[in-house]
Amino acid sequence: MSTFESNQATLFERLLKPHMQRLYRLAYRLTHSKPEAEDLFQDVLTKVFTRLDEIAELKDPGPWLSRVLYNQFVDNHRRYARQRLFKVDEAQLPGRSVETLPGNLDSSSDSERLHDIRSLEAALDRLSDEHRTVVLLHDAEGYKLEEIHQITGDPLGTIKSRLHRARARLRELLESEEPFAGRQRVS
């Protein structure tokens, strides 16, 4: 690597590092798979390296990077209708599972919380891709509606309506579950 390339790599690292975790989380939310998220994340990093000058001029590269990643995801899935194979250890093969929960757990509430999270996962799987993406980005990842608009390019009104419907559908699905409905708080 030449001195110029080495300087470019250093600049790239300085500009990208503050956004890496959030960008990876977005990749995971879109793909629902660790190997696919890693591939998507790597593809995007490689792609944006060649646009270093553009990134350097941005005040906040975060939304721009998220949009590049989202477009790459859409390209992979819609334009080529392709499903990537991904490298795995055989132990990873069964479906997703929740192994850890945040916070200090006590054994009495742990299984209840795990049950709720699993019920939520099952309910999320029954949403359309558009509805699941919006509710996860907004309520699980903390993206503002305006940020989701910047990432996806969808009109703000459409995003609001998807969020409303996604939340309503999730409530409907979860309320039919006895433990969730039984533990509702009445203020």
Place this chain on the structure above:
Amino acid sequence: MTCKTINEKLDDLLDGEVEHAQRELLEEHLLSCANCRSIVANARRLQSLLQEYGESDVPVPDAAFFDQALAKAAHRGSRDERQRYWLKGFGTAVAAGLALIAVGIVFFGAEDLPDTDTGMPSVTMALEEPRTVNLVFASASDLMDATLTVILPDGIDMAGFEGQREITWITSLKQGKNVLPLKLIASSPRGGELMATLRHEDDDRTFRLHVTVI
């Protein structure tokens, strides 16, 4: 203030985007309406569960992964840039020689065993109940632009491709084991043979899987 208004303003209420004066009116209504109180309480509970899900669910890789990803991007990006300029100058392309696919296997659940009569692997699934079958391909090297074709028997559909008997992807394989999860749904008790063919240049491998529906 009515129950209808609560429903209309629910998202704004959850996101803290209701003005103070309107919030007071909403809260006043909630004090007198048990049904709306229950709706709002459930909506808040869902919101908090989604936040918890956000904190717990994403297996964020360690710092070493991010460092490697940056280094790879810089290396590949520099190489691509160099190649781009080189191609501009000489107007030609270089095709890389790629190794062939080594072997392919079908990986399935512990309850499914190879069929002793035919030697063909088999999977058993219930009618109308989705079942994921993982096809695993072992490759001796990274392969770009391989073609994977799955041919399904009548009565077995792949989720997202309902009604299609033949589905083809262009895909890439990494060196080592690569998995393709296929979510299958049986719409008839007939069952049959699923065939998956992976093709790269002149090389191809076909895997057959017997599907029994109960």
